[in-house]
Amino acid sequence: MNRLTLADCFDPAGERFGIPTFPWRCAPEDLATRRQLRTRGLRPGGQDVAAQVLRPRRRREPLTAYLYRVDLARPVRAMTPGRWRAHEAMMRARRRCPACHRDAGYVISTSLGLCVTCAYPEEQCAA
Numbered sequence: 001m002n003r004l005t006l007a008d009c010f011d012p013a014g015e016r017f018g019i020p021t022f023p024w025r026c027a028p029e030d031l032a033t034r035r036q037l038r039t040r041g042l043r044p045g046g047q048d049v050a051a052q053v054l055r056p057r058r059r060r061e062p063l064t065a066y067l068y069r070v071d072l073a074r075p076v077r078a079m080t081p082g083r084w085r086a087h088e089a090m091m092r093a094r095r096r097c098p099a100c101h102r103d104a105g106y107v108i109s110t111s112l113g114l115c116v117t118c119a120y121p122e123e124q125c126a127a
Helices: 034-039 081-095 121-126
Strands: 021-023 051-055 063-069
Touching: 034 063
Parallel strands: 021 051
Antiparallel strands: 051 063
């Protein structure tokens, strides 16, 4: 298996991977991930990926984070009242148990598909 080393991740010209590539935590300051842009109140705004950051791992393919130019990023759009209503309705649906039709008070796990009370009724009776 051809493993990627930390030195292989440094390709600022983009010759090996097609786009500029940097090792983990070594990207220039003028580039940021989506999450880093979001903490600054920005979004990519339709721009293409400018570079990537790779973090080698021992047993699997490397972790990849795509980077965007901060100077081309746009401000995050403000939530309108209609979007807030749609978001609240979506969250209400994720909290409603399909078996008992009650609001669980938390987002129901997709692995269970039911609230904890309906998923484990025998444990509820013992308590």
